[in-house]
Amino acid sequence: MQDEARHVTFGRMALREYYPQLTMPSVASARNSWSRRSTLCATASNQAEVWMRSGLPVDKLMEYAYNSGSMQSFRSRLFTRIVPILKEIGLFGPKVQKALGDMGVMEYAKIVINQLIATT
Numbered sequence: 165m166q167d168e169a170r171h172v173t174f175g176r177m178a179l180r181e182y183y184p185q186l187t188m189p190s191v192a193s194a195r196n197s198w199s200r201r202s203t204l205c206a207t208a209s210n211q212a213e214v215w216m217r218s219g220l221p222v223d224k225l226m227e228y229a230y231n232s233g234s235m236q237s238f239r240s241r242l243f244t245r246i247v248p249i250l251k252e253i254g255l256f257g258p259k260v261q262k263a264l265g266d267m268g269v270m271e272y273a274k275i276v277i278n279q280l281i282a283t284t
Contacts, residue, residue, distance in 0.1 A: 180252060183255065195255050195257040198255050198260050199259040212226055243267070247264055247269055247272035248273060252277055
């Protein structure tokens with residue numbers, strides 16, 4: 165998680181000055197990309213493909229994994245930084261907000277990223 169936090173922080177530093185210079189179509193494209201990536205981040209560890217290939221009940225196991233304490237902790241630690249940074253750098257459009265809302269991580273948009281970084 166520390167390694168991922170460094171990646172997110174580097175992206176924040178690099179992109180917060182880059183995105184305001186983009187054209188509106190480029191910003192829209194970046195927002196679409198981030199809504200897909202956010203969904204992939206949230207589901208990356210659900211192991212659905214493994215369960216499907218092994219013949220196990222995929223839906224039940226995905227629900228179990230999604231609601232497990234370890235996955236809740238993973239999503240919390242990951243999106244505590246990603247959500248406020250997406251907001252800060254200007255990629256908090258409707259599609260991104262919908263994707264984050266569908267994942268149940270929109271409450272992290274209230275975080276002031278500078279304060280979070282100062283305390284970690």
